[in-house]
Amino acid sequence: xxxxxxxxxxxHDRLSLIVTLTGIIFSVVLVAVQCGLYIxxxxxxxxxxxxxxxxxxxxxxxxxxxxxxxxxxxxxKYSALSTNGIASAEELVVGFSAWRKPKGGTTAVLLxxxxxxxxxxxxxxxxxxxxxxxxxxxxxxxDDTYFKDLGIExxxxxxxxxxxxxxxxxVSHGIRxxxxxxxxxxxxxxxxxxxxxxxxxxxxTLVRLAPGAKLEDVRASLQExxxxxxxxxxPEFRNRSVQYWLFQTGAGSALIxxxxxxxxxxxxxxxxxxxxxxxxxxxxFATLRALGASAGYIHKVILFQAMLSALIGYGIGMVxxxxxxxxxxxxxxxxxxxxxxxxxxxxxxxxxxAIAAVSAIFKVTRIDPAGVFSR
Numbered sequence: 001x002x003x004x005x006x007x008x009x010x011x012h013d014r015l016s017l018i019v020t021l022t023g024i025i026f027s028v029v030l031v032a033v034q035c036g037l038y039i040x041x042x043x044x045x046x047x048x049x050x051x052x053x054x055x056x057x058x059x060x061x062x063x064x065x066x067x068x069x070x071x072x073x074x075x076x077k078y079s080a081l082s083t084n085g086i087a088s089a090e091e092l093v094v095g096f097s098a099w100r101k102p103k104g105g106t107t108a109v110l111l112x113x114x115x116x117x118x119x120x121x122x123x124x125x126x127x128x129x130x131x132x133x134x135x136x137x138x139x140x141x142x143d144d145t146y147f148k149d150l151g152i153e154x155x156x157x158x159x160x161x162x163x164x165x166x167x168x169x170x171v172s173h174g175i176r177x178x179x180x181x182x183x184x185x186x187x188x189x190x191x192x193x194x195x196x197x198x199x200x201x202x203x204x205t206l207v208r209l210a211p212g213a214k215l216e217d218v219r220a221s222l223q224e225x226x227x228x229x230x231x232x233x234x235p236e237f238r239n240r241s242v243q244y245w246l247f248q249t250g251a252g253s254a255l256i257x258x259x260x261x262x263x264x265x266x267x268x269x270x271x272x273x274x275x276x277x278x279x280x281x282x283x284x285f286a287t288l289r290a291l292g293a294s295a296g297y298i299h300k301v302i303l304f305q306a307m308l309s310a311l312i313g314y315g316i317g318m319v320x321x322x323x324x325x326x327x328x329x330x331x332x333x334x335x336x337x338x339x340x341x342x343x344x345x346x347x348x349x350x351x352x353x354a355i356a357a358v359s360a361i362f363k364v365t366r367i368d369p370a371g372v373f374s375r
Contacts, residue, residue, distance in 0.1 A: 017309075023269025024313025025320065028349055030262030032321035035341055038246070038255045040334030044178040045245050048112070049238045053120035054090065054206035056219060057232045064248075065241035066204075067110060067179050069094040072229060074200040079225045085213030086222070090119045091202035093191040099184070100160035101151025109150070109184045110177065111161065113191020120206070123185040128155040129170030134187065139169035145332055146182035161194050176334050178245055263352060302357050310353035314346055 043050075048066050058080065060070045071093075080089040093113035100106050114121045116131050123134075123141040134141055140161070142150060152159060155171045161184070170185075177183055192199065209218055215233065223231045232240070246252025325335045 019269065020309050021313045021316065023265065024309060024349060024353070025317040026269075027262045027265060027352065028314055028317025028345060029320050029324065030265075031259045031348065032317070032337065032341070032345055033324055033335060034255050034259035034262065035344075036321075036325060036335035036337055037333065038252060038259075039336040039338065039341065041178055041246060041251065041255070042242050043336065044176050044334050045242050046238045047175065048121065048183075049234065049241065051121055051124060052090075052206055052234075053208070054234060055209045055215060056207040056222065057234065057237045058205035058207065058222070058226060059230050059232060059237065060203070061228060061230055063230065063240075064244040066094070066237070067177070067181075067241070068244070069096070069110075069203045071095075071195075071197055071201050071203055072205070074198055074202075076202065076205040076226060076229065077200075080205055080207050080222060083218065083222050083225060085210050085218040086207055087210040087213075088208045090115060090121070090206040090208075091188060092119075092121060092204045092206060093188060093195060093197055093201070094203040095191070095195040095197075096181070097161050097184070097194060099150060099182075100163075102157060102159055103151055105151060107149055107151075108181050109161070110179070110181045111184050111186065111191055111194060113186050113188045113195075115188050119188075123170060123172045123175065125172045125174050126170050127173045129168075131170070133169040134185070136169060138164065138166045138190065139186070140166045140190075141170035141172060141185040142168055142182060143172045143175040145174070145176055145330065149182055164194055176332055180332060263348065303354065306353040306357035307350065310349045313353075314349045317349075318342065318345070 045065065045067075058072065058076045060072055063070070077089045077091050080086050091114075093111075095111055097109050097111045098106050099109040112121070116122045116134055122131060126141070127144065129141065133139060142152070147153060150159065152168060155168050158165055158167050160166065166186070172185075175183055186194070191197070192201065207218075207222070209215060219231050219233070246255075322337065325337055328335050
């Protein structure tokens with residue numbers, strides 16, 4: 001009976017219902033987009049590290065993230081291979097480059113050079129071309145998300161990197177960059193030439209341990225051989241990159257603040273609407289009290305009303321959120337919706353409406369049942 005009364009009370013005033021649902025939907029969509037951007041940003045920042053297979057990273061001292069490249073001194077690969085417990089070492093050359101568009105104009109790109117045959121880091125999600133074509137001289141792979149930024153239209157187009165003409169030999173889909181600078185993949189030898197690096201220089205050396213080797217023991221031995229470099233584990237380098245871009249730069253704090261703002265706006269709108277609705281029906285609630293309804297019963301009606309609003313608003317809000325995510329799937333924005341995030345949004349929406357109902361409950365608590373007889 002409490003649920004039926006809450007339903008009729010909720011749908012009796014359609015205008016109040018629309019205002020309530022608007023607040024909830026706005027809150028759900030804003031929080032979903034902000035949290036989805038946060039998750040997507042984390043995945044973009046760690047994309048190169050997650051695509052690599054290794055146990056330890058040899059990086060220049062003070063490196064903040066994968067996208068903060070500088071060249072090592074040189075010969076780190078051979079020092080690693082001569083260390084007990086290391087099975088293999090992979091060199092990566094990463095650096096900022098000037099990309100000259102075919103029709104004029106330049107933009108900055110992040111060039112990633114690796115061993116496409118034996119290395120673990122290579123362009124993935126290829127939709128055009130293949131790895132064999134990238135073995136040819138002066139060829140690169142780019143992502144179709146950045147075609148417009150790079151001034152190209154299709155696979156096979158040509159451009160210039162640092163004054164050297166290159167040809168697009170492969171195209172990937174979905175390899176986005178958090179810094180908005182397009183990743184451009186090429187061979188290790190080609191990257192060294194384009195970035196004017198020495199034949200034994202690299203930006204990072206990715207090390208894989210031999211079976212049975214203890215990571216910390218190998219790490220200590222390698223640190224002794226390379227005192228002017230940092231030796232990081234895969235999780236450490238990933239966490240450092242994410243922490244730098246999301247928190248030291250303030251980007252993550254801005255996303256979290258936006259999500260909090262959405263929740264606050266939702267609570268205020270729903271609380272105000274529920275309070276007004278309760279105030280408008282004080283006489284009816286007083287009648288219920290005079291007929292013997294307990295305070296708990298009336299509180300239950302208000303909470304049911306809030307929960308119904310939450311369920312309807314959440315359903316519509318999630319549909320709109322998924323539409324926004326779908327509309328942005330081919331843009332440089334990477335918004336992610338996971339089952340965990342959807343469940344969190346549901347819990348937040350229920351909690352938001354429950355908190356909003358408190359103000360209305362306080363109002364009803366002070367109702368005098370005798371007031372109905374003075375009407």
